[in-house]
Amino acid sequence: MAEVVAVIASTHHPFYYRASTATGEDRPPFADEWVRKITAFRETLTKANPDVLVMVGSDHFHQLWLDNMPQFLVGKAPFYDANWYNEEREFGLPRMLLKGQEDLSAHILRAGLDEGFDLAFSNELRIDHSVTCPIITLRPEADLPIVPIYTNIFAPPLPQPKRFVQLGRAIREIVESWPSHLRVAIIGTGHLSLELGGPRQFGPHGPDPEFDRKAVEWIATGDLDRCLAEVTLDSLHSPGNATHGFMDFMLMMGVAGAGQKADHVDSLDLFHTMEAYFTWYPNGAPR
Amino acid sequence: MSKYLVDKFLFTIDRDPELVERYREQPRETVEWWEVERANAVLNCHAGEASTWLCFTDEEREALTSHDHVKLFELGAHPFLTLTLFIAMFERDHGPLEYQKAYGARLAHFDLPYPDIAT
Numbered sequence: 001m002a003e004v005v006a007v008i009a010s011t012h013h014p015f016y017y018r019a020s021t022a023t024g025e026d027r028p029p030f031a032d033e034w035v036r037k038i039t040a041f042r043e044t045l046t047k048a049n050p051d052v053l054v055m056v057g058s059d060h061f062h063q064l065w066l067d068n069m070p071q072f073l074v075g076k077a078p079f080y081d082a083n084w085y086n087e088e089r090e091f092g093l094p095r096m097l098l099k100g101q102e103d104l105s106a107h108i109l110r111a112g113l114d115e116g117f118d119l120a121f122s123n124e125l126r127i128d129h130s131v132t133c134p135i136i137t138l139r140p141e142a143d144l145p146i147v148p149i150y151t152n153i154f155a156p157p158l159p160q161p162k163r164f165v166q167l168g169r170a171i172r173e174i175v176e177s178w179p180s181h182l183r184v185a186i187i188g189t190g191h192l193s194l195e196l197g198g199p200r201q202f203g204p205h206g207p208d209p210e211f212d213r214k215a216v217e218w219i220a221t222g223d224l225d226r227c228l229a230e231v232t233l234d235s236l237h238s239p240g241n242a243t244h245g246f247m248d249f250m251l252m253m254g255v256a257g258a259g260q261k262a263d264h265v266d267s268l269d270l271f272h273t274m275e276a277y278f279t280w281y282p283n284g285a286p287r
Numbered sequence: 288m289s290k291y292l293v294d295k296f297l298f299t300i301d302r303d304p305e306l307v308e309r310y311r312e313q314p315r316e317t318v319e320w321w322e323v324e325r326a327n328a329v330l331n332c333h334a335g336e337a338s339t340w341l342c343f344t345d346e347e348r349e350a351l352t353s354h355d356h357v358k359l360f361e362l363g364a365h366p367f368l369t370l371t372l373f374i375a376m377f378e379r380d381h382g383p384l385e386y387q388k389a390y391g392a393r394l395a396h397f398d399l400p401y402p403d404i405a406t
Contacts, residue, residue, distance in 0.1 A: 061298055061368060066291060066406055067330050086301055089375055154367070156405035197366025198401060199394040202387045241366060241401055271384075 002104075002178040005185055006048035007280040009219065009252035010041070012057065012133035012189035013273065014091040030270060037266050037277065038137045044264045044279035045138045047286040048185055052101045053139065053146045054108075054175060056188030056252065057130025058153045058245055062087075063122070070120035071159050072167060074112070075127070075148035076105035082127045082135075096132055101145035104178055108147060111174040117167055125150075130248075134187050151251065153190070153244045161231050164247040165224060168254020186255050190248030192216070192274045193239035200240060202272045208239035212274040215246060216267055219278055222260040224253050256280045290363050291406040292341050296321055296351060297368035299330075301375065311376040315352040322348070357393050363402045 016038065019031045062084045064070065082096035105121075112119045127148050135142050149171070152158055168188075175184050192215050193208035200207040218227040227250060236243045256262070264279035296318070300306045310317045327337045343351070350358035354376075359369050370390065378386045 061365070065298060065330060066294060084302075085304060086371060086375065089304075090371065155365075156403075195391075197360070197368075197370035197390075199391050199397055201370075201391040202384055237400060 002052075002175055002180045002182050002184050004172060004175055004282050005050055005183045005286070006045055006187075007172075007252065007256045007282065008045060008134070008138065008185060008187040009249055009256075009276075009278045010134060010137070010187075010189050011191060011273065011275045011277075012130045013270070013275055014087065014093060014129045014133060016133065017094070017136050018092040030268075034268060034270070034275070037268050037275070041264065041266060041277040041279070042138050042140075045185060045187075048281065049183060049286065050144060050185035051182040052104060052184045053144050054104070054149065054171065054184060054186045055127075055131045055134065055146050056149045056151065056171075056186070056248060057127075057134075058190070058248055059150045060128055060130065061154065062128040063126050064150065064152070066155055069152060069155050070150070071152045072117060073120040073122055073125075073150040074105055074109050075100065075125040075146075075150070076102055076109065076121050077123050077125055078102060080125055080127050080146065080148060082132045084126065084128055087129050091129065093129060093132065093136075096135070096142055098127070098135065098142055099145040101147050103180070104175070104184070105147045107178045108149070108171065108174050111177065112170060115170050115174070117170060130189050134189050138187065151248055153247050158233060158244060158247070160233060161236075161247050161250055162228060164251040165228065165254035168251040169257075171251075172255045172257070186252075188248050188252040188255070190250075190252070191243060191245030192249075192276055194242040194245065194273050195240035196242045198241045204271055205269055206240065206273045208243075209269075209274070211239035211243070212267075212276075215249070216265070216274075216276055219249055219253060219276070220262050220265040222253060222256060222258055222262070224250075224258045227253065252278075257282075289341065289343055289347060290404075292326060292343060293347050293351065293359065293362065293364045294368055294406060295326070295330075295341075297364065297372050299325065301368065301372040307372065307375050310372075314354055318343075318348060318351045356390060360394055360397065361402055363404050365404050366401075
């Protein structure tokens, strides 16, 4: 059976690519520290030596739209074109082409449906920065095949937070039941407190540092009970109007398992949001 | 009632570089053209499968033609769509983050809960 060699959760700040590649006067003052943290974070995946990446993210009204909106969607394609014109325009993100792992996609779809998750699928999925940003930060070679899984954290009505946790648990079990010798890393990106298009956007910090502090603690310690007790669809409006992306962090807590402490925890207080990085090694830290 | 159509306008303009420029330079003409020619296109269907019933309210049409992002927020347009499109149109006229901060400041009179964005 396949082995889950790393579980990784992070934010997906689209400005990292431009900040980390900028030089001279264009290079922002926080870039060097940001690169140092990302380099250490990247090493946690490199050490795990994965063969395949399962990538959980949220489409930002690129591929998915309100005429036909899935709640959870699994990509099943041999290749994925990546990044969109408006991401190139705003963030300078490069166009990318990533390989798919169709056998694992098929297994996740079959087993996920059998487990009671009515997963949508796509045979022609162009992916966006929620998946490409962790490729840029964690595996810039972009050489490993992926299975993209998209969640709706964006277009009400949204699934309940507990459903994200349940799906995370199921993904872990399904990947571990995949009849393969390959080593799989499961990587997901979400948000801490975040406001976009509202009065609290683009402040010197995330809009709710107290929420960020609690959220990092919940994730780092795997405290799903407290997290689920405090987080509801309604409450997630308070830390910022884009904070529902936190549910993708909750999904990854489900993947990691209740009570599981992360092996790598780091954060960076940036303008407009707090970056946060977590890695779990289910079978112990690689040597 | 037609909140979805406002979002659809923002979504379809934002994905097309030529339409971004056209909406920046000629907002009234672009909104009128789009409502007549594009509003009822069922996305991902071929051109013969249009719907027949989508149109803006007068208030929505005016908010779009006047580039009034505050009014669009009040009407429940999806804030991510409005922000990304307006950044594409107007950030170029300002210094780093200047436009985004001013954009937020113009919304300062809104308290939680913000207008409902469900379509």
